[in-house]
Amino acid sequence: xxFELKTEKENYSKSFSxxxxxxxxxxxxxxxxxxxxxxxxxxxxYDIDYYCRVLxxxxxxxxxxxxxxxxxxxxxxxxWEFCMKIIK
Numbered sequence: 001x002x003f004e005l006k007t008e009k010e011n012y013s014k015s016f017s018x019x020x021x022x023x024x025x026x027x028x029x030x031x032x033x034x035x036x037x038x039x040x041x042x043x044x045x046y047d048i049d050y051y052c053r054v055l056x057x058x059x060x061x062x063x064x065x066x067x068x069x070x071x072x073x074x075x076x077x078x079x080w081e082f083c084m085k086i087i088k
Contacts, residue, residue, distance in 0.1 A: 044070060052083035 048070050055063045064076055073079050 049086060052086045055079075055083055056087060 048067065051063060051067045051070065055067060064079055067079050067083070068074065071079065071082055073082055
């Protein structure tokens with residue numbers, strides 16, 4: 001007949017390893033969310049720069065709509081002034 005006793009050291013080591021895994025996963029999630037937000041900002045900035053350069057060549061209504069959506073400006077005059085600042 002075999003008799004086993006479990007000590008509390010095993011329970012502590014399991015709880016510590018679970019705690020560190022949870023902290024590691026949460027940290028990884030936070031880092032990935034931060035990177036994704038920064039990439040979104042960089043992409044938006046690149047799009048605004050690109051559409052402003054296209055607008056300087058082709059002054060069409062679709063270009064103004066795209067820039068209005070990206071820059072959240074409503075009038076063509078505001079968009080035009082905004083693009084002039086970016087292009088310089």
